[in-house]
Amino acid sequence: MSASAGLPTPTTGSEPDASLVARVGTVPDKVSLDGLETRWDSAWTESGTYTFDRSASRADVYSIDTPPPTVSGSLHVGHVFSYTHTDVVARFQRMRGKSVFYPMGWDDNGLPTERRVQNYYGVRCDPSLPYVEGYEPPLQGAEGKSVKAADQQPIGRKNFVELCERLTAEDEKEFESLWRYLGLSVDWQHHYQTIGRTAQATAQTAFLRNLARGEAYQAEAPGLWDVTFQTAVAQAELEARDYPGHFHTIAFHAPDGTDVVIETTRPELLPACVALIAHPDDERYQHLFGTTVTSPLFGVEVPVLAHTMAEPDKGAGIAMCCTFGDLTDVQWWRELQLPTRSILVRDGRITRETPDWITSEQGVALFGEMLGKTTFSARTAVVDALRESGDLHGEPVATQRKANFFEKGDKPLEIVTSRQWYIRNGGRDADLNAALLARGDELTFHPEFMAVRYSNWVGGLNGDWLVSRQRFFGVPIPVWFPVDAHGEPQWDAPIIPDEASLPIDPSSDTPAGYTADQRGQAGGFIGDPDIMDTWATSSLTPQIAGGWLTDPDLFARVFPMDLRPQGQDIIRTWLFSTVVRAHLEHGSLPWANAAISGWILDPDRKKMSKSKGNVVTPMGLLEEHGSDAVRYWAASARLGTDAAFEVGQMKIGRRLAIKVLNASKFALSFAGDDDLSLDPSLVTEPIDRAMLAGLADVVDKATAALESYDHTRALEVSETFFWTFCDDYLELVKDRAYGAGDASVSAATLSARTGLAIALDTLLRLFAPVLPFATEEVWSWWRQGSVHHAAWPVSDGLRTAAGDADVTVLTAAGHALASLRKIKSGAKVSMRTPIVLVDLAVPDAYLPAIESARVDILGAGRVTGPLTLTVASPDQGDPSVQGGIVVVRSELGEAEPKPARNA
RNA sequence: GGGCCUGUAGCUCAGCUGGUUAGAGCGCCACGUUUACACCGUGGAUGUCGGGGGUUCGAGUCCCUCCGGGCCCACCA
Numbered sequence: 001m002s003a004s005a006g007l008p009t010p011t012t013g014s015e016p017d018a019s020l021v022a023r024v025g026t027v028p029d030k031v032s033l034d035g036l037e038t039r040w041d042s043a044w045t046e047s048g049t050y051t052f053d054r055s056a057s058r059a060d061v062y063s064i065d066t067p068p069p070t071v072s073g074s075l076h077v078g079h080v081f082s083y084t085h086t087d088v089v090a091r092f093q094r095m096r097g098k099s100v101f102y103p104m105g106w107d108d109n110g111l112p113t114e115r116r117v118q119n120y121y122g123v124r125c126d127p128s129l130p131y132v133e134g135y136e137p138p139l140q141g142a143e144g145k146s147v148k149a150a151d152q153q154p155i156g157r158k159n160f161v162e163l164c165e166r167l168t169a170e171d172e173k174e175f176e177s178l179w180r181y182l183g184l185s186v187d188w189q190h191h192y193q194t195i196g197r198t199a200q201a202t203a204q205t206a207f208l209r210n211l212a213r214g215e216a217y218q219a220e221a222p223g224l225w226d227v228t229f230q231t232a233v234a235q236a237e238l239e240a241r242d243y244p245g246h247f248h249t250i251a252f253h254a255p256d257g258t259d260v261v262i263e264t265t266r267p268e269l270l271p272a273c274v275a276l277i278a279h280p281d282d283e284r285y286q287h288l289f290g291t292t293v294t295s296p297l298f299g300v301e302v303p304v305l306a307h308t309m310a311e312p313d314k315g316a317g318i319a320m321c322c323t324f325g326d327l328t329d330v331q332w333w334r335e336l337q338l339p340t341r342s343i344l345v346r347d348g349r350i351t352r353e354t355p356d357w358i359t360s361e362q363g364v365a366l367f368g369e370m371l372g373k374t375t376f377s378a379r380t381a382v383v384d385a386l387r388e389s390g391d392l393h394g395e396p397v398a399t400q401r402k403a404n405f406f407e408k409g410d411k412p413l414e415i416v417t418s419r420q421w422y423i424r425n426g427g428r429d430a431d432l433n434a435a436l437l438a439r440g441d442e443l444t445f446h447p448e449f450m451a452v453r454y455s456n457w458v459g460g461l462n463g464d465w466l467v468s469r470q471r472f473f474g475v476p477i478p479v480w481f482p483v484d485a486h487g488e489p490q491w492d493a494p495i496i497p498d499e500a501s502l503p504i505d506p507s508s509d510t511p512a513g514y515t516a517d518q519r520g521q522a523g524g525f526i527g528d529p530d531i532m533d534t535w536a537t538s539s540l541t542p543q544i545a546g547g548w549l550t551d552p553d554l555f556a557r558v559f560p561m562d563l564r565p566q567g568q569d570i571i572r573t574w575l576f577s578t579v580v581r582a583h584l585e586h587g588s589l590p591w592a593n594a595a596i597s598g599w600i601l602d603p604d605r606k607k608m609s610k611s612k613g614n615v616v617t618p619m620g621l622l623e624e625h626g627s628d629a630v631r632y633w634a635a636s637a638r639l640g641t642d643a644a645f646e647v648g649q650m651k652i653g654r655r656l657a658i659k660v661l662n663a664s665k666f667a668l669s670f671a672g673d674d675d676l677s678l679d680p681s682l683v684t685e686p687i688d689r690a691m692l693a694g695l696a697d698v699v700d701k702a703t704a705a706l707e708s709y710d711h712t713r714a715l716e717v718s719e720t721f722f723w724t725f726c727d728d729y730l731e732l733v734k735d736r737a738y739g740a741g742d743a744s745v746s747a748a749t750l751s752a753r754t755g756l757a758i759a760l761d762t763l764l765r766l767f768a769p770v771l772p773f774a775t776e777e778v779w780s781w782w783r784q785g786s787v788h789h790a791a792w793p794v795s796d797g798l799r800t801a802a803g804d805a806d807v808t809v810l811t812a813a814g815h816a817l818a819s820l821r822k823i824k825s826g827a828k829v830s831m832r833t834p835i836v837l838v839d840l841a842v843p844d845a846y847l848p849a850i851e852s853a854r855v856d857i858l859g860a861g862r863v864t865g866p867l868t869l870t871v872a873s874p875d876q877g878d879p880s881v882q883g884g885i886v887v888v889r890s891e892l893g894e895a896e897p898k899p900a901r902n903a
Numbered sequence: 904g905g906g907c908c909u910g911u912a913g914c915u916c917a918g919c920u921g922g923u924u925a926g927a928g929c930g931c932c933a934c935g936u937u938u939a940c941a942c943c944g945u946g947g948a949u950g951u952c953g954g955g956g957g958u959u960c961g962a963g964u965c966c967c968u969c970c971g972g973g974c975c976c977a978c979c980a
Contacts (some may be wrong), residue, residue, distance in 0.1 A: 568974090
């Protein structure tokens with residue numbers, strides 16, 4: 001790292017220190033923010049400003065596990081917002097001398113990409129079709145036109161995956177250019193795709209290791225199933241939504257002829273009923289426990305059982321347990337060892353064969369009408385029959401119920417029995433659960449309260465992590481199964497590939513010891529048809545980005561990582577699953593810190609999202625306001641707090657960036673043709689030293705804030721100081737800094753010029769993480785190298801230069817100047833108007849301070865006559881203004897005629 | 904039903920472990936082109952700190968309670 005270390009300490013010897021002198025190069029006559037983004041992005045790329053120094057040891061590295069954005073649409077302001085937060089951290093750490101490992105990934109895995117490809121190219125995947133060489137899809141960019149499924153051209157899996165890769169590559173190019181324009185200090189040599197070969201190999205290797213250690217397993221079990229996508233769905237992907245339904249009151253029949261009445265919203269599941277269940281303490285049903293009743297219409301005999309999960313005040317207090325209507329049914333079925341009578345199949349329709357437990361003539365006839373029907377039509381059939389038989393009591397009553405949905409689906413989930421793969425995540429194992437909760441405690445969340453979202457989720461898990469999905473585009477489960485002599489797959493004896501052969505696709509690759517023509521044959525093999533959950537890959541981003549498999553040397557330098565930035569909504573998914581994988585594979589946390597950004601809300605306080613159509617495109621914003629301005633807006637919002645989308649805040653950021661350019665140009669203009677000194681020993685005037693003392697405080701506060709991931713506070717203290725610096729200090733020292741106008745430079749002039757140079761040098765470093773473009777631009781006018789590799793400022797040197805000065809001199813002089821301005825403002829005259837006489841009553845403590853800056857105050861206030869200072873008494877005037885300085889008497893002179901301006 | 908966050912000027916938000924008259928910026932009003940800046944500068948007005956109780960010499964800050972926003976989990980009979 002090349003930087004001069006913060007502010008150099010004063011030299012004591014006679015050797016001039018080269019680092020204390022800066023030669024001012026060309027400062028533009030007219031400064032502008034326009035074009036800085038493109039210009040500096042090129043310059044940074046060319047000089048490798050953000051290249052990770054892989055010779056650095058782990059202790060000198062700061063590594064970031066960046067969220068790979070989903071490449072299935074476009075980035076929105078929410079992305080710009082949260083990625084800026086991360087970039088501020090990256091830039092701060094880089095300036096502190098860390099080698100920053102800041103890779104970028106693209107999440108092009110999974111359903112969103114799959115669906116987008118279907119729409120964009122008008123195709124659909126049919127894994128049974130062969131690969132077609134040189135295939136071209138029927139459409140290009142048909143997005144939004146929504147091609148009906150029936151009109152989509154069916155293509156084989158390999159062709160489909162190729163299209164996925166083609167489309168995501170285009171998107172990724174666009175995303176990268178946006179990130180570059182925004183000024184993310186990413187090392188673009190380190191980027192990855194979650195569908196890339198490395199990611200696939202990593203996901204498959206990690207899975208096989210989980211399998212070898214017994215952490216991954218298969219089970220044939222009832223589980224939540226999306227009938228649209230026809231895939232199993234994991235707990236983390238659930239979303240409870242309101243769903244309209246009807247309560248139906250239905251009579252079962254006891255042997256003695258009495259009715260046992262239940263209520264249900266799903267009468268179509270009547271043929272799947274396996275028991276009636278009431279609470280063991282429920283007085284009303286005591287006499288029925290242990291007996292059987294007969295279902296209406298279908299005449300199936302079912303037991304009446306007791307279970308504590310039954311709630312007496314829900315419905316009739318006695319429930320119909322079906323295989324399977326909901327997760328409670330599954331629990332009853334399991335715990336009471338009930339038979340399985342499934343009637344729903346994977347497409348969400350009623351089975352196409354009448355099941356053997358339905359034997360009555362009436363039952364068989366009715367079920368015959370239901371065969372292959374949707375649940376909706378089947379319900380109508382059952383309800384009509386019930387009404388006719390008199391077993392429907394009253395009419396159905398409309399109700400609003402909650403149903404589980406796949407977060408990307410729009411039909412309620414059904415429960416279907418299937419063979420699936422799971423990874424243990426503490427959902428069924430108390431020890432592992434406790435260990436993962438402990439990992440949560442070990443992880444530092446910013447803000448802290450986000451930790452409870454983790455522990456709530458982990459504590460509330462009710463099953464292991466379902467990782468298999470019945471989809472096409474994704475990382476295949478890397479196993480095959482032998483097929484026995486009868487043609488039956490041996491699910492219990494998976495054929496495991498060698499790690500060195502990964503990644504593999506078992507649907508096209510052949511396992512060792514077999515030939516391709518044995519696929520699907522008796523005595524041969526079949527591939528596992530499923531792919532892994534997208535989180536099964538995403539949970540390995542630290543390993544993928546860090547080179548776990550491909551570059552162990554790199555991995556040792558970056559893992560466990562320092563920071564995981566992400567949104568609060570995916571703590572339960574991405575964050576948790578990543579913790580699970582690292583815990584199982586490495587016995588550690590994947591990172592030390594998690595920084596959680598809030599949401600961007602539109603002016604109606606609604607979360608911005610594509611589905612609501614209230615998204616603002618980021619590139620337009622960046623071009624209109626400038627990247628520094630948009631970054632300023634983002635950096636003004638604290639972690640974990642939702643922020644309003646506010647153009648006003650961007651305008652303030654733009655104003656700040658422009659002010660940085662202008663104030664810098666001004667400060668540098670005093671150098672003339674001379675070199676500008678940064679030697680603190682030349683700062684001799686009390687007010688100059690006071691300014692440096694104030695700056696030292698700012699440096700300490702900003703540093704402490706950034707160390708605790710509070711970028712907002714760091715920006716705020718720097719910004720507040722900077723505006724006072726411009727409005728008061730610059731005005732006060734202007735005249736002195738210009739000097740006498742001849743070649744001689746007095747000590748007082750040198751003090752002002754050096755103070756300005758030191759302050760500018762420090763302020764540019766303080767602002768660099770938030771305003772990388774404006775600060776780099778100014779830096780290039782007079783310093784060597786990049787400000788983004790300059791050392792983060794430290795207060796020591798500033799304090800040495802300030803000596804025993806304290807900030808009071810500057811604040812008091814500022815207040816005095818304000819009181820002089822108020823005289824003119826009150827008289828509605830130009831600030832150029834001279835004051836020929838003024839008496840100020842000032843607080844006790846300010847008297848010496850103001851006295852020591854008298855000459856500067858007279859100059860800045862254009863006081864041409866006597867300035868008299870007295871100590872203010874408590875009853876004098878309004879002490880709340882101008883720091884308690886009261887104008888006792890004043891007299892204004894004639895304004896000078898306008899000076900001719902040089903164009 | 905359980906949990907977390909949040910309610911301060913018209914708007915967006917600061918107010919750290921309780922301490923003098925509650926802050927900033929935007930917006931608003933008035934004035935001003937000053938050898939950096941009109942993408943500017945100077946000055947000004949603006950609040951029963953969601954309501955009500957309590958602890959305290961002292962509460963925007965701590966406790967209780969109610970009301971309003973947002974989010975997560977549970978709730979499918």
